[in-house]
Amino acid sequence: MRYHRIPAETVRRLPVYLNALLLSLQQGKSISSSELSAIVGINPLQIRKDFSYFGGFGTRGVGYNIEKLIKKIKKILKLDSHHQAVLVGAGNLGSAVLAYPGFAAYGFQIAAAYDSDPAKIGKTINNITIEDAENIINLKKKNIKIGIIAVPRQQSQAIAQSLVNAGVTGILNFSPCRLAVPKRVKVITINIATDLARLPFYMPADKKIGFALNKRA
Amino acid sequence: MRYHRIPAETVRRLPVYLNALLLSLQQGKSISSSELSAIVGINPLQIRKDFSYFGGFGTRGVGYNIEKLIKKIKKILKLDSHHQAVLVGAGNLGSAVLAYPGFAAYGFQIAAAYDSDPAKIGKTINNITIEDAENIINLKKKNIKIGIIAVPRQQSQAIAQSLVNAGVTGILNFSPCRLAVPKRVKVITINIATDLARLPFYMPADKKIGFALNKRA
DNA sequence: GCATGTGAAAATCTTCACAGCA
DNA sequence: TGCTGTGAAGATTTTCACATGC
Numbered sequence: 001m002r003y004h005r006i007p008a009e010t011v012r013r014l015p016v017y018l019n020a021l022l023l024s025l026q027q028g029k030s031i032s033s034s035e036l037s038a039i040v041g042i043n044p045l046q047i048r049k050d051f052s053y054f055g056g057f058g059t060r061g062v063g064y065n066i067e068k069l070i071k072k073i074k075k076i077l078k079l080d081s082h083h084q085a086v087l088v089g090a091g092n093l094g095s096a097v098l099a100y101p102g103f104a105a106y107g108f109q110i111a112a113a114y115d116s117d118p119a120k121i122g123k124t125i126n127n128i129t130i131e132d133a134e135n136i137i138n139l140k141k142k143n144i145k146i147g148i149i150a151v152p153r154q155q156s157q158a159i160a161q162s163l164v165n166a167g168v169t170g171i172l173n174f175s176p177c178r179l180a181v182p183k184r185v186k187v188i189t190i191n192i193a194t195d196l197a198r199l200p201f202y203m204p205a206d207k208k209i210g211f212a213l214n215k216r217a
Numbered sequence: 218m219r220y221h222r223i224p225a226e227t228v229r230r231l232p233v234y235l236n237a238l239l240l241s242l243q244q245g246k247s248i249s250s251s252e253l254s255a256i257v258g259i260n261p262l263q264i265r266k267d268f269s270y271f272g273g274f275g276t277r278g279v280g281y282n283i284e285k286l287i288k289k290i291k292k293i294l295k296l297d298s299h300h301q302a303v304l305v306g307a308g309n310l311g312s313a314v315l316a317y318p319g320f321a322a323y324g325f326q327i328a329a330a331y332d333s334d335p336a337k338i339g340k341t342i343n344n345i346t347i348e349d350a351e352n353i354i355n356l357k358k359k360n361i362k363i364g365i366i367a368v369p370r371q372q373s374q375a376i377a378q379s380l381v382n383a384g385v386t387g388i389l390n391f392s393p394c395r396l397a398v399p400k401r402v403k404v405i406t407i408n409i410a411t412d413l414a415r416l417p418f419y420m421p422a423d424k425k426i427g428f429a430l431n432k433r434a
Numbered sequence: 435g436c437a438t439g440t441g442a443a444a445a446t447c448t449t450c451a452c453a454g455c456a
Numbered sequence: 457t458g459c460t461g462t463g464a465a466g467a468t469t470t471t472c473a474c475a476t477g478c
Contacts, residue, residue: 007446007447008446008447009446009447009448010447011415011418012415014414014415015408015410015411015412015414015415016408016411018414019393019410019411032458032459032460033459033460034459039395040395041395043448043449044459045448045449045450046447046448046449048459048460048461048462049447049448049449049461049462051460051461052460052461052462056460056461057460058459058460058461059455059456059459059460060454060455060456060458060459060460060461061455061456061457061458061459061460062456062458062459062460063459063460064460076418077414077415077417077418078417078418078420078422079414079417083417085413092312092313092316092317093313093317095309095313096309096310096312096313097409099309100309100310100409100410102393102408102409102410103410103413105410106410106413106414108410108413108414145420146413146416146417146420148413169420169421170416170417170419170420171416172409172412172413172416176236176319178256178257178258184421186416186419186420188412188413188415188416190407190409190412191232191233191319192314192317192319192389192407193232193236193317193319193320193322193323193325194232194233194236195232195389195405195407196302196320196323196325196363196365196389196405197231197232197235197294197296197323197325198228198229198231198232198294198405199363199387199388199389199403199405200294200295200296200300200363200387201228201293201294201295202387202403203295203362203363203386203387203403204386204401205295224468224469225468225469226468226469226470227469249436249437249438250437250438251437260470260471261437262470262471262472263469263470263471265437265438265439265440266439266440266469266470266471268438268439269438269439269440273438273439274438275437275438275439276437276438276477276478277436277437277438277439277476277477277478278435278436278437278438278477278478279436279437279438279478280437280438281438
């Protein structure tokens with residue numbers, strides 16, 4: 001099954017593995033699927049299957065060579081080179097994204113930030129000065145192909161358009177709506193509220209003790 | 218196929234539909250699957266199939282009664298009553314969550330916020346005063362069953378433990394690691410960095426024009 | 435005519451059983 | 457013996473084809 005197309009669900013898990021592997025680097029040279037499982041909470045069989053899509057990195061009886069595996073996963077995810085991104089929207093969420101420490105491990109860096117609110121333009125957060133959103137042009141020249149959108153719903157489509165015009169081909173979208181973009185542009189949407197909204201579905205129902213006891217009696 | 222168990226993937230889409238339906242309420246009485254599709258970007262066939270799991274809300278030739286559908290989806294997701302939640306971690310991300318305007322539409326309200334940093338305890342953000350994380354006790358009494366974790370990785374497991382001890386049965390976790398909790402507790406993890414990390418995989422490769430032309434020639 | 439609703443087919447993803455190797 | 461690797465089975469999800477009803 002070597003050199004198979006990598007399933008979307010596996011691609012979703014790869015960054016999780018990568019994160020855990022980077023943390024395990026200092027623990028030793030190799031890691032077994034069950035050790036990795038204990039860290040990420042994904043069953044070891046699934047992990048082995050995922051790794052099998054891109055060939056033999058494991059040693060039977062031992063486990064996987066951490067360093068080689070990291071390199072391979074980075075290559076597959078195209079994280080072997082660094083990526084620069086721009087942020088649009090320097091409100092509460094945008095500012096948090098700007099200060100988020102977790103991007104560096106994957107080789108991401110935020111190179112510029114924009115807002116359309118005059119009160120925010122010119123301010124500096126985390127060494128980055130907010131620029132006018134009108135200036136979102138020619139990002140291609142600066143080799144920036146990723147945009148992060150953290151503006152209100154009403155503005156997000158227009159911002160997406162500007163980003164695409166400026167050369168962006170990947171968008172991380174925090175606004176709670178669909179973005180219409182050309183097919184070549186990939187959008188990944190994070191919607192905090194919709195994720196929270198399915199939590200109650202999975203939570204156990206309240207026990208109304210009196211009735212519950214009667215029912216079970 | 219009526220009164221079938223609702224698939225996990227459908228549950229994931231229900232909040233998205235709900236969001237769109239709430240926005241459509243003012244547009245008219247009913248909405249067809251293709252109109253809804255245009256808003257949410259999910260194909261109409263999938264939408265009809267999803268709705269079919271909980272019975273006939275549509276009128277053939279017309280569409281779905283928006284109001285009834287909203288009620289039904291809210292009931293399924295257990296969003297027909299309001300939910301109070303607590304936030305732990307008032308750093309950049311936590312503060313953004315505290316100010317996030319998107320929760321109210323689903324009936325969520327953040328009732329309290331905690332941090333363990335003395336510099337933050339006592340501060341007020343969005344009318345909520347940050348309390349000492351040591352005080353995370355007896356949330357059950359206040360009818361709070363949802364916790365939102367926005368603390369650094371190292372502290373997240375301990376906080377999860379406190380929340381569970383205090384009576385929480387649902388956790389929205391922003392820290393980039395797995396939380397070990399009893400089976401009855403549902404955890405949904407949002408990891409901004411891992412989502413961003415799979416963007417390059419889907420982005421088109423740079424064309425090195427010279428070579429590309431040669432190769433295709 | 436138009437849009438919902440549903441059993442069946444197709445595609446995708448996960449789990450199983452066990453072969454292969456250090 | 458211990459852990460990886462893989463074809464096949466099983467489960468889940470999506471898509472299809474078309475029946476149904478306003």
